[in-house]
Amino acid sequence: MIDDNILSIIGIMAGILILSGWVEQLIKGYKTKSLKDVSKYLMILITGGAILWIIYGVEMKDPFIIGTNITAIALMMAVLFMKRKYDRKLKAERAQFKE
Amino acid sequence: MIDDNILSIIGIMAGILILSGWVEQLIKGYKTKSLKDVSKYLMILITGGAILWIIYGVEMKDPFIIGTNITAIALMMAVLFMKRKYDRKLKAERAQFKE
Numbered sequence: 001m002i003d004d005n006i007l008s009i010i011g012i013m014a015g016i017l018i019l020s021g022w023v024e025q026l027i028k029g030y031k032t033k034s035l036k037d038v039s040k041y042l043m044i045l046i047t048g049g050a051i052l053w054i055i056y057g058v059e060m061k062d063p064f065i066i067g068t069n070i071t072a073i074a075l076m077m078a079v080l081f082m083k084r085k086y087d088r089k090l091k092a093e094r095a096q097f098k099e
Numbered sequence: 100m101i102d103d104n105i106l107s108i109i110g111i112m113a114g115i116l117i118l119s120g121w122v123e124q125l126i127k128g129y130k131t132k133s134l135k136d137v138s139k140y141l142m143i144l145i146t147g148g149a150i151l152w153i154i155y156g157v158e159m160k161d162p163f164i165i166g167t168n169i170t171a172i173a174l175m176m177a178v179l180f181m182k183r184k185y186d187r188k189l190k191a192e193r194a195q196f197k198e
Contacts, residue, residue, distance in 0.1 A: 002154075002158050007155065007158050007159075010154055010155050010158075011151075011155050013148075013151050014148045014149075014151035014152045014154075014155055015148070016148075017144050017147045017148030018144060018145050018148035018149070020144050021138070021140060021141040021142070021143070021144030021145045021148070022141065024138050024140040024141060024144065025137070025138040025140075025141045028136075028138040028140075029136065032136065034136050035136050036136055037127070037128065037131065037133050037135055037136035037137055038137055039120070039123050039124040039127040041120060041123040041124075042120040042121065042124045043120070044120070045116050045117060045119050045120030045123065046116070046117050046120045048116045049112075049113045049114070049115075049116030049117035049118075049120070050113075050117070052109050052110075052112050052113035052116065053113045055101075055109055056106065056109050056110050056113055056163070059101050059106050059109075060106075060161075062159075064155070065164075
């Protein structure tokens with residue numbers, strides 16, 4: 001069995017790693033101004049899953065599951081909002097190009 | 100407190116929702132043959148996080164955390180492999196275009 005403090009660090013690190021991945025995705029999207037290859041359903045389904053994980057975490061009294069998933073929802077909303085903005089811009093540009 | 104059976108269903112559903120999002124991302128990538136907007140670091144960091152979640156899940160004896168994260172790693176590898184393939188193809192096409 002792992003020591004409780006070490007287990008807490010593992011829980012925190014696990015959350016941080018996954019959320020860092022999404023921050024990196026946001027930065028990449030911001031730099032390239034394109035998120036068209038990223039599926040919007042990915043963000044929607046992750047948000048749905050995260051809501052259930054939060055309920056699960058509350059029942060299990062697990063702060064790492066709760067914390068990770070609250071942050072995940074905020075990040076998903078940010079990526080979705082950014083994608084919407086860039087997709088619309090791309091669509092507008094393409095429409096102009098056809099004229 | 101929620102009944103244990105309902106909690107299990109929530110745990111399974113939470114995992115299924117998030118993983119369905121990634122399956123959808125894979126299908127979208129396969130259809131468009133493009134994953135250039137998806138950050139490779141997203142998949143790498145999620146894999147790292149998932150490995151830690153598995154350790155955490157084993158210690159917490161939580162089958163839903165373990166199951167979700169094992170499947171997540173397999174999906175991340177699939178997206179990463181697909182992205183690599185399409186990115187290379189895109190690079191080759193662009194190089195040809197410049198000639």
